[in-house]
Amino acid sequence: MNFVKRAGTSLGARRSKTAALLAIFLVLCALLLGGFLLQAAAARQEAGAQRTIGVDVTVRKDGLTRALADRLGALGLVHRYNAEIAVRAGAQGFTPLTSKVPEPVGAAGGEKDKGALAVNGVRDSDMLLPFSYGSTKITAGRGITPEDEGRDLAVIEQRLADQNHLKVGDTLRVRSADGDRTTDVTVVGIHRDPAQDPTMWVAADELPGNRLYVPLGTAQKLGAGTAAVREAVYRIGSPDRARRLHAETERVLGKGGFDFRVNDKAYKDQVLPIQRVGAFAGLLVWVIALAGALILGLIVMLQIRERRSELGVLLAMGEKKWKLIGQHAVEVAAVALPAVVLAALAGALAGQSAGDAFLGGQGDAPVSAAGAADTGIEPPTVRVEAADVGKVAGIALGISLVSTVIPGVGILRLHPRSILTDTE
Template sequence: MNFVKRAGTSLGARTSRTAALLAIFLVICALLLGGFLLQAAAARQEADAQRTIGVDVTVRKEGLTPALADRLGASGLVHRYNAEVRARAAAQGFTPLTSKVPEPGGGDAAQEKAKGELAVDGVRDSGMLLPFSYGSTKLTAGRGITPQDAGRDVAVIEQRLADKNRLKVGDALQARSADGKHATRVTVVGIYQDPAQEPTMWVAPNELPGNTLYVPVDTAQKLGSGTATVSEAVFKIGSPDRAKQLHAETEQLLGKGGFDFRVNDKAYRDQVVPIQRVGTFAGLLVWVIALAGALILGLVVMLQIRERRSELGVLLAMGEKKWKLIGQHAVEVAAVALPAVALAALAGSLAGQAAGDAFLGRQDDKPVSASREPDARIAPPAVRVEAADVGKVAGIALGISLVSTVVPGIGILRLHPRSILTDTE
C-alpha cells in the first residue's frame, strides 16, 4: 500500500488521537501567528511613531541663514524641520494693539515704538512651534504656515488683533519694515488664539502677545530689511542613533564648533522604546514556540511510535522500507498541520486586533507626557493577517512536522522485524 494513502487511513482510524494532535498543532500555529502579527504590528507602529514623534534636534548658530537651515533640512535623516526668523515691523493701514497701562515718560518707550509695533515670527512650519504643538496656542480659523507657503506673502494673526481690526481669513493687511524702506502686503490665512494675558505693566506694542504675526521665512526677511538670520532651527529625525549622523552633517556644513546642537529624545524614549520591546518579545516568542512545539510534537510522535511497534514490525516483515515508515508518520503529522494553520489564520483575523491592542495599547488612552506633542499621537496598531505571515507559520509548522517525526524515527532505522515482533514491552 502507498505510505501516503496508508497515512490517511491511519488518521481516519485514530480520530481521537488525530483530534488531539490537531489541537496541539492549532495552539502552536496560533501562537506562532500571533507572534508574527505582533512583530509586524510593532514594526508598523514604530515606523509611524518615528515619523510623528521622532527626536527633536535644535541647532543654534550666530549667523545661521535660512539657506543653510534648508540644506541641513534636506538631509535624508530629517523627516520635518522648521527654521525661525524673528523681525519687527510697523503696521500700515491697520491699528496694532497697545498696552492698557499708561506709557511711562522718557524717550525709551518712544524709541521702542519707532522700531515697529509688530513682532514678526518667520517660520517654515508653524505646526512645529511648541505653543502650537503642545496645544496651548490654537488656531481658531484658517490654517497655519506650511512649507508650501515659501515665497508667498501670507500671515497668521492673533485673535485680538483680528477682532480690533475686523480682520478675517482671506483679508489682506500691509506691514512696513522697521526702517520704513520696505512695505509688504500679506494675506491672512489663519487666526490663532494665544492664552497669554496682557502684562499688568506697560510694555512696548511688539511685546504684547496679540501683536505677533507668523509669516513665512521669506516674508520675515523682507520685513527685516533682508538681514534677518535664523534664531534657531529644529529638525525632527527618526531615532536617537541618527542624531550623531546629523551632528556630523551639521559639522560638515557649519564647521566644527561654534554652534549649539541639542537633542530632545525624551518623548521617543517614553513612546517608541516600549514598542521596540514588544517587537523583540514577539520575535523571541516565535523562537520559543517553535522549539517548544518541536519538542512537544517529537514526544507525542515518539509515544505513538512505541504504541505502534507491532504495526511497524508487520510492515517491515512484509518488506516495507524503513524510510517509508518514517515518511508515513511525517505525512500524518503534516496532514494535521495544514488544517491547523488555516484555523489559526481564521482565529488571527478575528482576534488579532484585540491581541495587538492588549500588547501595544491604544495611544489615545495614554496620558501625554510633558515632552510629547499632544497632536503627535501614535496611531492604534494595525494587526493584519497577511499571506506572508501565514506562509511563515506554514513553513515553520511543516518544519516542526519534519523534525518531530524524523528525529524519533531514527530509532525505526535500527529496528528489525524479529526484534519488534518478539519484544513483549
C-alpha cells in the same frame, strides 16, 4: 501501499487522536501567527511614530543662514524641518495691541510705532513647540507649511483679530521696522496663544497678541533680506541618528561654534514601549516554536511507541524505514496545514482586537510637559498577510519534520524481530 495513502488511512482510523493533534497544532499556529502579526504591527506603528514624533534636534549658530539651514534639511535622514527668523514690523491700516498698563515715564515711545508686531518667519509652523505640544491652537484656518514658500501669508493671534475684526482671507499691510518697505499678507489662519498679557507695561511687540507667523520669504523681505535664522529644528527618526546629523552639521557649519541640542523625550516615552512589544513578540515566536517542537516530538514519540507492532509488521513485509518515517511526517503535516488555515482565519477575525490590547494604549496617554509632545501615535494596524501565513506554515512543517524524524530514527534503528518481540 503507498505510504502517503497509508498516512491518510491511518488518520481516518484514529479520528480522536487526529482531532487532539489538530487542536494542539491550531493553538501552536495561532500563537505563532499572533507573534508575527504583533511584530509586524509594532514595526508599522514604530515607523509611523518615527515620522510623526521622532526626535527633534535644534541647531543654533550666530550667522546661520537660510541656505545653510536648507542644506541640513535636505539630508536623507531628516524627515521634516523648520527654520525660524524673527523680525519686528509695523502695522499699516490696522491697529496693533497695546499694553493695558500705563507706559512708564522715560520709555522709548518712538520704537513702538515702528515695530509693534513680532513677526516670526517659519517654514513649518506645526513644528514650533507651542503648536506641536498643543498649548497654542489654530482656531480658524491653518498654519504655515513648506508649500507656502514664495507667498505672503500670515497666521495672526486671536486678540489681534478680534480688535481689528479680522478673519481668514483678509489682507493686512505690514511695514518693515525701518519704514522703507510694505508687504501685503493674506491671513490664512488665526491662533490662540494661552499666554496672558503681562501685568506690567511692556513694549507692543512683546505682547502675545501681536505675534504673527509668516513664511520665511516674507520675514526676509520685512527684515531687508539680511535677517539671520534664529534656530533650525530637524526631525529625525530615532536618537541613534542624532550622531550622524551632528557629523553632517559639522561638515556644513564647521566644527564648533554651533549649539546642537537633542530632544528625544517624546520618542522615549512613546516609541520605546512599542519597540519592547515588538521585541517581546519576536521572543514569543522563538519560545513557541521550540516548545511546540518539543511537545509535538514527545507526542509523536508516544504514538510511535504505541504503534511498534504496526512498524514491525511493515518492516517485516519489506517496507523501507524512510517510508515509515515519511508516513509519520505526512500524518503530522496533514494535520498542520489545516491548522495553519484555521489560525489565519482566527487572526483575521481577532487580530485587530489583540493588537489594540497590546499596542493601542502606547500612544493614548499624553506625555508630561517637560519636553514631550502631547500627541498620540496612530492606532496599530493588524492585518494577516501572505508572508506571515507563509512563515507560520514553514515553521509548522519544520516542527512536523523535526518532531517525527528525531523520534522515528531512534525506534527504527531496531530490527523487525526486536520490535515484534519487545513487549515493553
